[in-house]
Amino acid sequence: MSASPIADYGLLSDSASAALVSRNGSVDWWCPDRFDAPSVFGRLLDAEAGHWLLGPVAGSVRRTEREYVDDSLVLRTVHRTGDGEVAVTDGLLAEPGARGHELGQNSQMVLARVVEGLAGTVRMRCEYLPRPEYGLIVPYLHCRDGEIMAEAGPLILALHSPVPLTCTHGRAYAEFDVGAGQVLGFDLASAPAYGPPPRRLDPVPALAETVEAWRTIRDLHPYHGRYPELVRRSALVVQGLTYRPSGAVVAAATTSLPERLGGTDNYDYRYAWLRDFILTMRALWVTTCPEETGQLFGWAARSAGRSGDEPVPIMYGVTGERDLSEYSLDHLRGYADSRPVRVGNDAWGQRQHDVPGVLIGAHLLRDELGDLSEESKALLVGLAEQATHWREPDAGMWEERGPGRHYLASKALCWGALDSAVKLAPRLGARADPQRWAAARDEVRETVLRDGWNDRVGAYTGAIGSAELDASVLVLPATGMMPATDPRMRATIEAIATELSTDGLVRRWPDETAGFVACTFWLVECLAMAGETERAAALFERTAARANDLGLFAEQIDPRTGAHLGNTPLALSHVGLIGAAWRLTRPDFG
Template sequence: MAAISDYALLGDCQGAALVSSDGSVDWWCPPRFDAPSVFARLLGTAGGYWTIRPSGPYTTTRQYVDGTMVLRTDFHSQDGVLRLTDALSLGFGERGHGIGFTSPHVLLRQVEVVAGTVDVVVEIAARPEYGLITPTVAETPVGIEISGGADRLVLTSDRELTLDGPTVTGRFALDQGESAVFALHHRRSADPQIVPLDGRAALRETIAGWQSWEQLHQSYHGPYRAQVRRSALVLQALTYQPTGAVIAAATTSLPEKVGGVANWDYRFAWLRDGSFTLKALWVAACPDEARRFFDWLAASVGSVHPEEHLPIMFGAGGERDLTEHTMPHLEGYRASQPVRVGNDAWRQKQLDVPGEVLECAWVLRDQVTDLSPAVAGLLRSLADRAADTWRQPDAGVWEGRDGERHYLTSKMMCWVALDRAVKLASALDAAEQVPRWSKARDELRAAILNEGWHASSEAFTGAFGSDHLDAGVLGMPLLGFLPGDDDRVLATVRAIERDLSRDGLVQRWTGSGDEGAFVACSYWLAEALALGGQLDAAKQIFDSVTSRMNDVGLLSEEIDRRDGSQIGNFPQALSHIGLINAAWVIDQVETERRPSSRTA
């Protein structure tokens, strides 16, 4: 099974596919991120795949078409060079600068020979519903129809293909300058019949659509610009455009430790991650999606009784119930079981979420003007909830399943919620609530400073009364709770560097064992170092983490500190968010240090 870093992401702003460096689509879940897969060999041999490759030995190089999520893979064989171009077709509508609103859910694959003559092999083994279904395959007037369960696929091509039971195969030779194109259209059984599109034209339009979006969203001109641009495109690809929901990752059940059981489904929209994403795009791309995100948020959260937990995550369409179950017929990535669909974290109490949402509203206050009554009401209610609940224990930002604690990061984010609500009071039409919010904010700050500091550890620790470190507390200077050069912050950073970091790779908490280093935490460390005046050390950390990107600029959730490999769900929005924000902070600190260019 290919390494996680061996994959590249294709996106149409509604769903995602993963393609290996040898031209195999091993993951695709149309029509949206959290739908059942039609290709899932990534998680087991029964899952299905689609390969296109030369018939003989080869080596490969690949890159994204500049400014897009369209992938080009060059196969170098003794007979010549075969170029494979892969994309999920973009639809074009009025909103969002034309990306992704009317997508027909089509996987596009074009091969062309750029040198020599190459014998091409094609094999399509669609296995709907995570491989539970072996489909029927038949020739029809519009193309080869693949039917199984609720899924209908129609394959069109300008090359002759063969039906081999439930599998479609093909073999043909192409001379230099010749090409072939394939389009695999998806619909659900109740949807209208498929009208096949022109694969070549759709590919050109998809490239143009991505490049149009990227050209309109280039506000960042600081260091690491190429990596920031790529990360912004990844975040856009992980945004479900029909609603504005931001998906945490394209996959489920890629393990935090190979062979382990910490295999979670991340194909959902966490309110925390969505807020982080919009903040990162504010740095990288001047987002115009902020209003839609907050409108979606207000509609999805709805009215929550004060005694109920605030929802922390949703399906891409706003669904609440994400009950988790397992897929025992799939052996898992490199025997990492169980394979999970759904995520029971939706049931948890996580007190930090109001802070992330209100921080996002504060950062984007110029983009989110004239709030709708529903959004203003939601933000007021989030501040009220922070004031009412901050004394309670919760599951924390790392979503532990071993009991609730008084996590410092949760308390800190409640403080952020109240602090930003006070600053936004005019926009929220909440002047009368400012005294209560201010009082709770100040009480909370005192509690964090008194109970969060562990004298013998000389650090702010992960929970009140605990001596365990938690990289999440690096958010203190990042969010303005304390200055980056505060002695207590500097001491905490030193403790995290000493006990949780190795070669710039930071684990989440004390006692993590062989768990990988969490990519976002490593970037948080770079930010904290920069804000503490240690710019060279911050750059060293940033470079160390960013060097772990794969060849097309993608990052997973974690890095295995034993061998440097990428592990966890992939690509991970939070990792790319961390990269963007760390680059921005480094740029800001560098800018402040430069001598003024003004003459006396």
């Protein structure tokens, strides 16, 4: 069996790694240890790359419902068959006793699954095919006393099953009956091959402990604004995509899910982009997460290091790795035959002018600036100096893999960097040059207003000299360069709402077929800032309703079919929802 529709997957996370489980109970993606580690279940990208199915036998299910348990990322799925009802509860376990921000500090990775009979008797099937190293390895399975050890490459996987499993050719399987009131716990632990063996955890109380750990996260982060339930769910997704040991937020849990089925725009999003940094900081601030904003800021500052003449990289690994060189996994067919399947992302070497604005703006967003260290001062001055190179072309927000262009969004973010640097200058010491920075800032704005406007299109276009609309210019009001009520900006917003929208979903550019979720929420913000609150709220609610049944968004949505496309769940989509909800609460928010 191949992978399910992208919207059918639910996210499991322990704030260090992630797994995806389908509606029918198949774990088709899990990368133990950390988000960007090699998968041990990879059916998401190839039918032969491993999975763990635990659900009613094929053809017996009449209805399936699922939900997260008590604002956690522990997933409960209820299957109704002709013979009865059964629930399967899945989670990546927190360390015993962990609470709140202690999530992600695991000594080992454990995937727990608990089967509970609710009514009648349901015939169940368990099929376990571990395939480490993105499916390259078919491990030996050693079955004894309810434990199945898979030893392959750098990992040991230990599965404990309450029902006897038959092992053959790297596969373990069984069919069994579950009656009302019966509870069966399965747990799968991952550990390094040359370290201590995995230890056993009782999955039933361990899952309850994990729910409590997530609940304390919720209790630490009250939100006082519109659409609280939607915001809490999206905030939890962002928490789930946070690599807690460092504070980095990965763009998504997956690699190479296609923007177009059968296409080649399939990239690895299991890294942290500085482009998304300020938006994520704002989302965490809105949902009252001061510790997370501080940790995320510290990660970004350490990863960027000392700022010299070379531009700051646009993205990093979860512990600050810079070299994310890309390669293809040619043995994998790809999701819906969408090749290549990529690991790594060569965008790490691109130049993007938005990075200085992101980092300097983050300093202004934090309330507890206080006295800056000499290292921080040097970093901020260096970033401001990099922003003075705004005249040079770059790869743009969408990371075009061709010659650089003069993208308006990049210029606007350079303006934001210089404007923020001028405001911070009294704290930056003798190397600060606010007069020169202010002159460069004003020149950026003059250039964007003069050369970015296209009379024939009647809007600001994506790049200077271009006649093509681009949704990236929706960030201009948020930078402070111009208000959304400015007549030309207002005309641009309307042009994007008319020309780049299909059934309420905003495409990034005219040739794109699917709507980009984050851009649609940016349009909500622009409409709210322009004073069209009712229209903005209607678009927000229409967009929020396009999430899957668990409230998750992928990168894009096909407006014709409603199918989710691209990597999932995408942090930027959920950050966009949080930002739009808060803008509808506070249209004047900076």
